[in-house]
Amino acid sequence: MKIVIMAGGKGSRLWPRSVEDRPKQFLALTSEETMLQLTYRRLARIVPPQQIYVVTAELYRALVLEQLPELDDARLILEPVQRDTGPCAALSALHFLRLDDDETLVMMPSDQHIPNILALYEAFCKAETIAEASSAIVTLGIVPVRPETNYGYILTSGDKRPEGARRVVSFIEKPDRETALQLVAKPDVFWNSGIIVWRPSTIAEAMEKHQPALWGALTEAGRNLERVYASLPKISVDYAVLEKADNLFTLPFRYEWEDMGSWASLERIREEDADSNGNILHxxxxxxxxxxxxxxxxxxxxxxxxxxxxxxxxxxxxVLICHKSMEQKLKSIVQHVEKQGGGVG
Structure with missing residues (x-):
């Protein structure tokens, strides 16, 4: 299998440390290495480095190569502009299909804390088996350990498929706390990790079926890719195809996992560093x-x-001063200030 690290996001929920010029994936949040470096090094322990690719915006090309000097241009897929994970997945699939390469792809964010890399590799192998056997789309579903309101959830049918996968019934966007409490009590509900395992041809089929305008524009762009890509909708891969797909499965992952997308997530990772009053200080x-x-x-x-x-x-x-209970509003407020010309990020 090949692994494609998605490293093109803005990371607004970690403002003002994460800003557009240097978002969270290029920051050292949990160790002396940046999240991108940590992700790449961990993956290089389980697959040959030449099987690891990075997809990012042209804006971050220099940052990626600065932090990963071992990454050659052939393993760097560049989006002309940022257009969320839907177009990102489509562009990645097109990159490999044009090379006549339909080997299974693991697409995963660059900013997740997953210390048990061997367990992750085992999950990848199981997902690869499913993806190759039936042209299925396989996501990793994290077994929830708390009523989290910052994550999306995946509801499954409960009937176990080969390799322990479960058919996806629906997606649930970030819930309120009462709903989250109800969700975590159900055995067939998982956090949406954003990690997807599928073949490039499966991505193409899903895009052609559910996002024909996007896929058609991209495949016909030719030398006009920059102009065409800028016209594509900003849409997540969940909304673009996953929520519409009928060949979608989730593989439960029961090990430590954290999406480093918020200050609360950073606090959980660094709780051992807290002072006697529970303060995380840096x-x-x-x-x-x-x-x-x-x-x-x-x-x-x-x-x-x-x-x-x-x-x-x-x-x-x-400067940010925010009550922890209001952190969920940070991203939308940062976006609002940006639109008002406030100069955030």
């Missing part, structure tokens, strides 16, 4: 009579007094 930070805060200060001394359950982030790009 930089020249001094917290007094404060508890359960996430405080990140880049390049300046910061004093926090009497704060509880806050996210406080100070970088050259801006």
């Amino acid at each position: 930089g020249a930070v001094h917290a007094f009579e404060s508890s359960r805060n996430i405080i990140f200060s880049e390049g300046r001394k910061t004093i926090v007094i009497g704060a509880e359950e806050l996210i406080i982030v100070s970088t050259a790009e801006g």
Whole structure:
């Protein structure tokens, strides 16, 4: 199999540390290596490096090659502009099909924390078997461990298929807490990891069936790819094809997993680093009579007094002060400020 690391997102939910010029996948969030570097190095332990590809926006080409100097141009797939994961998947499939290569692809985000790489490889192999045997689409479904409102959920039929996969019934977008509590109590519901295993020809068939205008424009773009790609809709692969597909399965994954897409996720990964009052501190930070805060200060001394359950982030790009309970609104508010010309990111 080949693995395609998707590394083109903006990472607005980690503003102001993650900004458009250097989003979260290019930042060192959980160790001294960036998320992209960590993902690549882990994958290189389970498949030959020449089987690992990166798809990203032209905007980030230099950053990718700077952080992964071992990555040659043949393993770098470039989107002219950012158009979400739907067009990204279509472009990746077209890249391999034009090389007459229909080997199974694992498409996965660049910013996930999955420490048990051997368990991940085992899951990939099972998914590959299913994808090759029946031209199916296989997602990895994470067995939920808490009522999470920042993740999407996958509802399955419960009847087990070969390799333990389950047929997908529906997708559930980020729920409110009450709904999340109900979902995690059900044995056939999983978090949507965003990891998909399928063949390029399967992607092509799904796109041709469910997104004919997008697929047609892309396949006929020729030398006009930049102009055509910019005209494609911004649509996730879930909305584009997965939610419409009738050959979609989820393979349960029961090991530690975290989507590093929010300050809360960073807190969970670094909970062992918390001080005696439960504060996660980074930089020249001094917290007094404060508890359960996430405080990140880049390049300046910061004093926090009497704060509880806050996210406080100070970088050259801006300052964020947000109650943890309101973090889910951060992405939409950042987008709103950008549209208003506020200069965020």
